[in-house]
Amino acid sequence: MTTRRPTTLAELDAAVSECRACPRLVAWREEVAEVKRAAFAGQKYWGRPVPGFGPADAAMAIVGLAPSAHGGNRTGRMFTGDPSGDVLFRALFDVGLASQPTSTRIGDGLELRGTRMAAPVRCAPPENKPTPAERDTCRPWLARELELLRPTLRTIVVLGGFGWQALMPVLATAGWAVPSPRPKFGHGVELVLEGTSELRVFGCYHVSPRNVSTGVLTPLMLREVLTAAARSAGLN
Ligand code: SF4
Numbered sequence: 691m692t693t694r695r696p697t698t699l700a701e702l703d704a705a706v707s708e709c710r711a712c713p714r715l716v717a718w719r720e721e722v723a724e725v726k727r728a729a730f731a732g733q734k735y736w737g738r739p740v741p742g743f744g745p746a747d748a749a750m751a752i753v754g755l756a757p758s759a760h761g762g763n764r765t766g767r768m769f770t771g772d773p774s775g776d777v778l779f780r781a782l783f784d785v786g787l788a789s790q791p792t793s794t795r796i797g798d799g800l801e802l803r804g805t806r807m808a809a810p811v812r813c814a815p816p817e818n819k820p821t822p823a824e825r826d827t828c829r830p831w832l833a834r835e836l837e838l839l840r841p842t843l844r845t846i847v848v849l850g851g852f853g854w855q856a857l858m859p860v861l862a863t864a865g866w867a868v869p870s871p872r873p874k875f876g877h878g879v880e881l882v883l884e885g886t887s888e889l890r891v892f893g894c895y896h897v898s899p900r901n902v903s904t905g906v907l908t909p910l911m912l913r914e915v916l917t918a919a920a921r922s923a924g925l926n
Contacts, residue, residue, distance in 0.1 A: 692706035699838050704739035706831050712824045715813035722814065736766035739813050740810055742835055743768045744806030748788075749923035751839065751846045752778070753832075754896065755853040756820055763814035769897075777897045778849075781912045787920060795862050804925045810834050810856035811824040825856050828851045833863040840865070840887060844923040847915060850896030851875040861889070877907070878915065892919045 695780025696702035710716050723737025740762040744751075754774075757763050769775030772794040782788035782802065789801040811820045811828045820828070836843065848854045854875035862868045866885035873881050879893035894915040895907040902908075920926045 691723060691852050692751050696834060696838070699746040699835065702831070702835055702838065709739050710811065711827050711833070712813060712865070715811075715815055715820070719759075719763050719813045722763055724926060726764075727760045730760060730764055733764065735764045737763060738766070739831075740766060740768055740809070741812070742808040743770075744804050745804065745805075746801040746838070747804075747842045748802075748806035749804045749842050749925055750806075750919055751843060752807045752849065753838070753846055753853055753857055754807075754809050754849045755856060756809050756818065757814045757819065759814045762877075767793065767796050768809060770792065770795065770845055771904075773899045774897045775904050777909070777912065779919075781897075781909060781916055783915050784909075785916045785917065785920060788881075788902045804920075804923065806839065808832055810853065810860055813858055827924065829860050829863060831848075832860045836860065836864040843887070843889065844884050845890045845892065845919040847892045847894050847919045849894055850898070853896070854893060861891070876913065880918075890919070890922045892922075 696705050714717055720737050723735035726735060740757040758772045762768055762770060765771040769778050779793045780791045783791035783861060787803050789807045790799060793800050810829055810832050811825055811862055848857055856870050858872045862882060866883040866889050868883060875893050877893055877895045881891040883889045892915055895901050
């Protein structure tokens with residue numbers, strides 16, 4: 691993180707967008723942005739760290755692991771422009787947390803209601819796998835984001851076991867009491883953490899094309915977790 695701690699989410703978003711702390715990820719994100727996928731050859735890729743998305747007074751957060759090479763790394767917005775995001779935004783719209791069922795690009799009119807999206811790793815990693823060192827280097831960004839959200843934040847939905855593992859130390863850094871040994875991920879798991887405010891963390895299978903196409907995660911299962919978390923956050 692920069693030497694000056696961001697004091698607002700807008701400051702944090704601007705600062706994270708400029709981060710170059712992980713040489714391998716900087717090289718990868720920029721190479722992908724240069725080479726592009728054929729289907730997006732005419733587009734200018736973002737090619738930078740992807741900041742959080744959603745209101746600064748969110749009561750609920752949705753956390754995956756990292757942006758995808760041709761999704762967030764292309765569009766500059768979390769889960770935007772890839773098949774995982776298509777499933778997620780459809781469900782968010784269905785349960786009343788998104789203003790429209792699709793998320794295609796910054797400026798497409800999408801707004802989230804009381805919900806912010808963020809990730810423990812902000813740059814697209816090769817094969818969707820950040821190294822432990824990269825994950826640790828990126829930790830202060832999400833920790834600060836959660837600290838800034840803390841006055842209003844009541845629930846987090848974590849998509850997938852890798853995101854869950856990465857999030858637990860972030861929550862500890864941000865001031866919540868995470869039990870030891872660390873709680874295990876599972877779909878439907880609900881964890882209550884004490885801190886200056888109580889936080890409920892919900893596990894949900896990742897919205898990956900593989901999970902969705904094999905029925906590991908159905909749209910109904912996703913809506914159920916989102917609905918439970920939103921209710922816990924006072925959003926429905
Ligand atoms: Fe910076 Fe995080 Fe990207 Fe590493 S992964 S360069 S710490 S924003």
